Amino acid sequence: MIDRLHRRGFLQVAGAAAGSMCVNLRGASGPVEGDASAHPRFLTGCCAYSYGDYLKSGKMTMEDFIRKAVELEIDAVDITTYWLKSTEPDYLLSLRHLAFKLGVLFSGIAIRNSLCYADADKRTQQVEEIKKWVDATETLGTSQIRVFGGKIPNGATDAQGIDWVVETLKPACDYAAKKGVTLAIETHHEITEKAANVVEILRRVDSPYAAVTLDVSNWLEEPYGQIETLVPYATNTHIRDFYGPPPRPLDLDRVWQIFAKAGYKGFMTVEYENKEDQMTGVPKLVEQVKALCKKYSSV
Amino acid sequence: MKTAFDRRGFLQAAGFAAASSLVADIRAGARPAEETARPRLLTGCCAYSYGKYLEAGQMTMEDFILKAVELEVVGVDMTAYWLKSKEPAYLHNLRHLAFKHGILFSGAACGTEMCEPDAGKRAALVTEIGQWVDVAELLGVSHLRVFGGELPPGATVAQGKDWVVEVMKPACDYAAQKGVTLGIESHHGITSMAADIIEILHRVDSPYARCNLDITHFPNDPYAQIEALIPYATMTHIRDHFDEPHPDPIDLERVWQMFVKGGYQGFMAAEYESKEDPATGVPKLLAKIKVLCKKYSSV
Numbered sequence: 001m002i003d004r005l006h007r008r009g010f011l012q013v014a015g016a017a018a019g020s021m022c023v024n025l026r027g028a029s030g031p032v033e034g035d036a037s038a039h040p041r042f043l044t045g046c047c048a049y050s051y052g053d054y055l056k057s058g059k060m061t062m063e064d065f066i067r068k069a070v071e072l073e074i075d076a077v078d079i080t081t082y083w084l085k086s087t088e089p090d091y092l093l094s095l096r097h098l099a100f101k102l103g104v105l106f107s108g109i110a111i112r113n114s115l116c117y118a119d120a121d122k123r124t125q126q127v128e129e130i131k132k133w134v135d136a137t138e139t140l141g142t143s144q145i146r147v148f149g150g151k152i153p154n155g156a157t158d159a160q161g162i163d164w165v166v167e168t169l170k171p172a173c174d175y176a177a178k179k180g181v182t183l184a185i186e187t188h189h190e191i192t193e194k195a196a197n198v199v200e201i202l203r204r205v206d207s208p209y210a211a212v213t214l215d216v217s218n219w220l221e222e223p224y225g226q227i228e229t230l231v232p233y234a235t236n237t238h239i240r241d242f243y244g245p246p247p248r249p250l251d252l253d254r255v256w257q258i259f260a261k262a263g264y265k266g267f268m269t270v271e272y273e274n275k276e277d278q279m280t281g282v283p284k285l286v287e288q289v290k291a292l293c294k295k296y297s298s299v
Numbered sequence: 300m301k302t303a304f305d306r307r308g309f310l311q312a313a314g315f316a317a318a319s320s321l322v323a324d325i326r327a328g329a330r331p332a333e334e335t336a337r338p339r340l341l342t343g344c345c346a347y348s349y350g351k352y353l354e355a356g357q358m359t360m361e362d363f364i365l366k367a368v369e370l371e372v373v374g375v376d377m378t379a380y381w382l383k384s385k386e387p388a389y390l391h392n393l394r395h396l397a398f399k400h401g402i403l404f405s406g407a408a409c410g411t412e413m414c415e416p417d418a419g420k421r422a423a424l425v426t427e428i429g430q431w432v433d434v435a436e437l438l439g440v441s442h443l444r445v446f447g448g449e450l451p452p453g454a455t456v457a458q459g460k461d462w463v464v465e466v467m468k469p470a471c472d473y474a475a476q477k478g479v480t481l482g483i484e485s486h487h488g489i490t491s492m493a494a495d496i497i498e499i500l501h502r503v504d505s506p507y508a509r510c511n512l513d514i515t516h517f518p519n520d521p522y523a524q525i526e527a528l529i530p531y532a533t534m535t536h537i538r539d540h541f542d543e544p545h546p547d548p549i550d551l552e553r554v555w556q557m558f559v560k561g562g563y564q565g566f567m568a569a570e571y572e573s574k575e576d577p578a579t580g581v582p583k584l585l586a587k588i589k590v591l592c593k594k595y596s597s598v
Contacts, residue, residue, distance in 0.1 A: 039368045041401040044598070070337050070564070073597045075373070093478040097506065100441040100480065101533065103339035103564030103598075105403055141439045141478055143398040180391040180439060182398065208395065235399065265368070265401030298371045299342070 041265040042256070042297035044290050045107045046072060047238065048080035050272035050282045055083040062095055069104045072286050076105035078236070078269050079140065082112060087132065092139040106142040107267035108184070108236055109133065110213075114150025115168040116161050116191045123168045130172040130183070137181045144182040144235055146213040147172075149192035149201070161191040166204045173207040184213040184235050187226075192218075195226035202233055211235040215271065216255055217243045224254060231262040238271035239289055256292040268293055338559045340596035342589055343374035343405045343568035345536065346381060348581045353381040360393055367402045370585055374405035374566050376534070377438060379431060390437040404440040405566035406482070406534055407431065408511075412448025413466040414459045414489045421466050428470040428481070436477045442534050443474065444482050444511040447490035447499070459489040464502045471505040482511030482534045485524070487542075491517065493524040500531055509533040513570065514554055515542045525554060529561030536570035537588055555591045567592055 046069060054060035060068075062083055069077045077099070085091055099106060111133045117123050130147065137145055147169070152161040169183060176183050185192060185201065192198050202210050214230050215238035216223065223243045237259075243250045259268075268289055272282045344367060352358035358366075360381055367375045375397065383389055397404060409431040415421045428445060435443045445467070450459040467481065474481050483496060490496050500508050510528050513536035517524040521541055535558075540546050558567075567588055571581045 039371060041368065041371075043373070043401060043403075070339065070597075073337060075341075075598055089476075093475075096441060096478045097480070100478075101564070103341060103566075138436075138439075139478065141436075141441050143394060143439055177391070178387075180394045180398075180437065182395070265399070267401075298368075299373050 037261055037263045039265075039298040040260040040263050040296060041299050042259070042293040043076055043105070043107070043267045043299070044074040044286070044293050045076035045078055045105075045267040045269035046074055046282065046286060047078040047110065047269055047271040048083060049078075049110070050270055050285075051278050052080070052082075053278055055080075061085075063098055066095065066099050066102065066104055070102050072283060074270075074286060074290070076107040076267055076269075078107045078146075078267070079109040079142075081109055081133065081136070084136075087136045089139050092136060096140050106140055107269055108142050108144035108146065109137055109140065110146035110186075111148075113148055115147065115165040115185070116150035116152055117164055117168070118153050118156060118160070123164060126168050127172050127175075131175050134172075134176045134179050134181050138179045143180060144184050144211070144213075145176070146186050146236065147183050148188055149185055149190055149198075151190045158191070158197060162197060162201055162204075165191055165201050169201065169205045169210060170207070173205055173209045177207060177209040182209045182211050182235055184211040186213040186218075186238070187215045187230065188218050193220065195229040198230060199233070213238060216240065217250060219243050220245070223250060224258065227255060228258050228262070231259055231264055234264060234266065236267055237269050239268055239285070240271060240273055241285060241288065242274075252288060252292060256296045260296045336562065337564075337597040338562055338595060339564040339598050340555070340558065340592040341374055341403075341405070341566045341598070342372040342585070342592050343376055343566035344370060344372050344581065344585060345376040345408065345568050345570040346378035347376075347408070348569055348571035348584075349577050350378070350380075351577055353378075359383075361396055364393065364397050364400065364402055368400050370582060371589070372569075372585060374403040374568070376405045376444075376566070376568050377407040377440070379407055379409045379434065382434070385430065385434050385437075387437050390434060394438050404438055405568055406440045406442030406444065407435045407438060408444035409434075410446065412446040412488075413463045413470075413483075414448035414450060415462055415466065416451055416454060416458070421462060424466050425469045425473070428466070429473045432470075432474045432477050432479050432481075435474075435479045441478055442480050442482055442511075444484050444534065445470070446484055446486055447488055447496075449488040456489065456495060460495060460499055460502075463489055463499050467499065467503045467508060468505070471503055471507045475505060475507040480507045480509050480533055482509050482532075484511040484536070485513050485528060486516050493517070493527040496528060497531065511536065514538070514549065515540065517541075518544075521549075522553060522557070526557045526561065529558055529563055532561075532563060533565055535563075535565070535567050537567055537584070538570060538572060539584060539587060540573065551587060551591060555595050559595045 048065050212230050212233040213236045214234040217240040270285050274281050346363050510531040511534040512528050512532035515538045569584045573580050
């Protein structure tokens with residue numbers, strides 16, 4: 001259902017080389033072989049971030065959030081790490097055990113970081129920081145971490161920024177691979193503003209443990225074309241019902257069709273960020289996501 | 300729709316007055332009412348279902364994971380008999396393959412039997428289970444099926460339970476450090492009767508000691524015994540016929556209703572063992588499981 005004109009437009013903008021990269025990477029490490037669209041698998045999920053107001057003010061704990069998933073009747077939760085009380089194994093194992101007993105799956109965790117530092121020492125620090133979170137991910141028994149690309153420093157070019165991201169992500173992925181953990185860079189403005197940049201980063205990192213957290217909303221323009229480009233590399237998603245800035249409505253049915261056509265297999269994860277109170281707003285977005293997963297998923 | 304008669308009959312047969320109060324204790328401790336109000340029944344399949352093909356080398360564990368995409372189930376259970384090795388690189392490769400295909404691991408299953416009269420051999424069994432816990436950790440799963448085992452000739456049931464507890468307790472202490480629950484399977488021998496399993500779990504007294512509820516192996520009063528174990532179950536094995544000597548068809552609808560009533564939250568995993576070739580038989584059993592999960596699950 002993708003608008004061909006948009007797709008062509010994107011490829012022209014990105015430059016002709018991007019197209020062949022895309023094909024190469026799909027062949028080498030794309031998530032799906034054979035008839036990709038035969039069995040799309042959409043599992044329902046929600047980020048802790050969706051309840052950020054409540055978690056930040058202490059009105060909700062991570063344990064409460066895991067229990068909330070039972071009430072929301074979704075498959076999985078994504079552990080936004082900002083509100084973890086600690087990274088002590090005892091605490092992380094207690095969260096893992098709580099989720100296990102409730103039949104709630106972890107889709108992954110999400111950390112706050114930047115891969116885009118001009119300073120080599122800062123890049124090394126970032127790698128060390130990510131390693132700690134890889135260890136925490138192992139303790140939680142899940143297999144992916146959302147990482148951010150980060151802001152391009154003032155005066156630097158996209159090309160320089162991409163170099164720095166690659167230099168940071170590559171050694172981090174080497175470490176994560178040893179633990180069975182994938183690092184999924186989020187489409188989140190800045191250096192990851194354009195799908196073509198994300199594809200180039202992944203091609204150059206060249207690790208099966210480097211992937212994309214496809215936030216469907218963080219685009220200035222051409223959301224559908226950019227989403228379609230990145231679906232083959234996506235191992236997680238962030239779902240909202242608008243894109244921007246400025247905020248414009250996003251046709252979620254069209255988004256699901258794009259994912260289905262590419263045979264996406266993974267979580268469709270609500271990351272609520274509207275103005276309505278999260279207690280009433282999150283369930284509404286979750287209902288939309290559940291209806292679409294039911295419509296398009298093979299499971 | 301269990302009858303009061305079945306239940307009474309079971310309790311009398313078990314000759315174990317404490318059984319009902321033990322059930323009440325653990326149920327009250329582990330399952331708050333607001334959580335059990337929403338049953339979560341996730342579809343799954345054990346590798347054992349394809350044992351004929353895995354044994355003959357006509358199917359690898361990689362093939363089995365990919366088969367789950369075709370079968371359109373949420374999770375797969377990794378019966379360890381056909382793992383090529385316990386090497387991290389191999390296990391991480393399986394974990395990554397499943398992750399990329401949006402396949403969840405419901406757990407792993409080893410063949411260790413705990414009912415061992417010799418103290419030295421029991422110590423070796425604790426070590427052996429520990430090695431499988433390490434495998435579970437590398438796969439990123441939170442559940443490991445273990446067996447009770449056959450009662451040696453001349454030994455009493457009371458002695459058998461003592462030996463199982465002596466193995467399972469230290470094994471659970473180790474598993475707890477890795478976030479892995481040991482699920483003792485209801486599987487003949489010392490685990491023929493629900494009351495004995497409940498007593499074992501009560502004496503092991505660990506949040507990481509639970510039951511892998513195989514619904515087919517009870518010598519009498521199967522529905523009452525299944526119902527007694529649901530509060531302790533973190534995993535199931537589903538077939539549509541009881542085991543010998545009374546291989547009657549199982550009223551799966553009745554079984555699902557009991558799991559709903561017990562507030563079960565976890566996988567309903569096909570463990571196919573009928574005479575028909577698994578290639579055609581497994582999908583038929585899964586079709587029944589999928590219909591029932593769709594009907595009764597909140598997710």
